[in-house]
Amino acid sequence: MGASLESNLNLGREVMDVHGYCDERFARVRDVFVENFTDRGDVGACFAVSLEGEFVVDLWGGYQDAARRRPWQKDTIVNVYSSTKPMAAICALMLADRGQLDLEAPVANYWPEFAHNGKDRVLVKHLMSHSAGLPGFSRAFTTEELCDWDFCCSDLAAQATWWEAGKQSGYHVITQGYLIGEVVRRITGQSIGQYFKTEVADKLGADFHIGMDPADFGRIADLIAAAEPTPLLDLDPDSIPGRALAGLDLSPETAASTGWRQAEIPAGNGHGNARSIVRAQTAMANSGSAFGVELLSAAGCAKALELQTEGLDLVVGIPVKYALGFALPSAKLPVSPNANTLFWGGKGGSTVMVDTDARVCSSYVMNQMDNFMMPGPRGQALSDAVYESLAVIS
Known part of the structure; x- marks a missing residue:
């Protein structure tokens, strides 16, 4: 063609x-x-x-x-x-389509520790729509801490929501991947990077990775910093955007580090x-x-x-x-x-x-x-x- x-x-x-x-x-x-x-x-x-x-x-x-x-x-x-986020999303949508995940159910049904601090009413669909009220961590995290899956998930489980879940959205810049990924892990026993690899990438021949093998580092292109100034946001440290973005280093230098490349950060470090x-x-x-591969049903896609x-x-x-x-x-x-x-x-x-x-x-x-x-x-x-x-x- x-x-x-x-x-x-x-x-x-x-x-x-x-x-x-x-x-x-x-x-x-x-x-x-x-x-x-x-x-x-x-x-x-x-x-x-x-x-x-x-x-x-x-x-x-x-x-x-x-x-x-x-x-x-x-x-x-x-x-x-x-652009990694749609990869995490398709994993959750596939599990929902297979009857293993109820998008209308409380997150705590799959991740009991998540119910702490009044989050028993946060639903899985809230994670999927950036409306869970957890757009950031309890404090600014270092890149090394972002690469520690259990550390990140424990922090999110311990927090209270920043607003009533489901009422409005605030972009979960980095946290969405851990939230969806931990639900996937609790259901499947696999990390989301592993689940995506076995259930999506390998089946479709998609050269996309959430967590890189060092053997493939040599074919990763260098990111080149933007020439335009960063758009001005309200970064008052006590504001929601200020708290959500606190300490977040998404620079080309960080992206080139071994720790970032090998970690599973399903909201931000996919390579493809x-x-x-x-x-x-x-x-x-x-x-x-x-x-030639059926990943999910027509109804699952429409959802x-x-x-x-x-x-x-x-x-x-x-x-x-x-x-x-x-x-x-x-x-x-x-x-x-x-x-x-x-x-x-x-x-x-x-x-x-x-x-x-x-x-x-x-x-x-x-x-x-x-x-x-x-x-x-x-x-x-x-x-x-x-x-x-x-x-x-x-």
């Missing part, structure tokens, strides 16, 4: 190769991918799209490093930050590329099946679309429509023309898009970070090109 692509870009004195394939119906996507390098500052990147469960775009190009000495390869992977994200998430756009909260996010300060494990398009985040679209993104610009109306799944992954609100100009330009191409096809 795909047309092979071998082309060169002239970037000043540099000559960069763009590789992969692109169905000619999506030629506009290929053009925009090139424009991201020539006009929008990409250094190394990849973009992939599936339609009706089959790849129609799989492009990569540029360099793994700021010095432009290591070309981006087909198997290059990179830390995608919060656009192809692997699309492999893992395509089933969600196609009634539960992808690449993810149920609106949980809508309104001002208490941490990021903008209105967000939260479903189960994903967000839905809104006036502030018009990422898709189709209402039944699930999406999320990662710090710096990576994206995950699951359009159940068009049966399209797409992902953009890069190493040159930015500080724009998701999906950022590069990811949005590629998404727009996908929809332009779909409009022509239909």
Whole structure:
């Protein structure tokens, strides 16, 4: 279905190769991918799209490093930050679909210690929609502490909620992964990284990892810090965003550390590329099946679309429509023309898009970070090109 692509870009004195394939119906996507390098500052990147469960775009190009000495390869992977969250979500949705997890049940049914400090009424679905009222820890944690699973989960179990669970949402930047992951561990006996590997990645051939093997460190691209200033948030240390983000170091230097790479931080340290994200998430756009594997039922996929909260996010300060494990398009985040679209993104610009109306799944992954609100100009330009191409096809 795909047309092979071998082309060169002239970037000043540099000559960069763009590789992969692109169905000619999506030629506009290929053009925009090139424009991201020539006009929008990409250094190394990849973009992939599936339609009706089959790849129609799989492009990569540029360099793994700021010095432009290591070309981006087909198997290059990179830390995608919060684009890891849909991987944690699909694990929980699969367990719910199999009858092993009740999304309407109290978290304490699976994790008894969690009931401490009045949290017996926090439901599993609240974890999935950033409405559990636990967007941060009891104090600022070091990166070393974030890499200690039991330490993080014990802190979250001991806390009281910061607001009444389920009433409103506040982005659980790093804590969501531990919360969902501990429920998965209590049910399956496996860490969420292990469960994702055996039940999703291995079955679909998705080169995505929550917890890296050092043997694969050599193919991880360097993250390059954003040139744009960080958006100003209310970081009063006593405010909800100030407490939620206290001490959180999500710098490229931290991402390159051995401890961060090897830990399981399912809200923020997944490593993969656009192809692997699309492999893992395509089933969600196609009634539960992808690449010859049934991950969950059509009803299980539809469950993810149920609106949980809508309104001002208490941490990021903008209105967000939260479903189960994903967000839905809104006036502030018009990422898709189709209402039944699930999406999320990662710090710096990576994206995950699951359009159940068009049966399209797409992902953009890069190493040159930015500080724009998701999906950022590069990811949005590629998404727009996908929809332009779909409009022509239909």
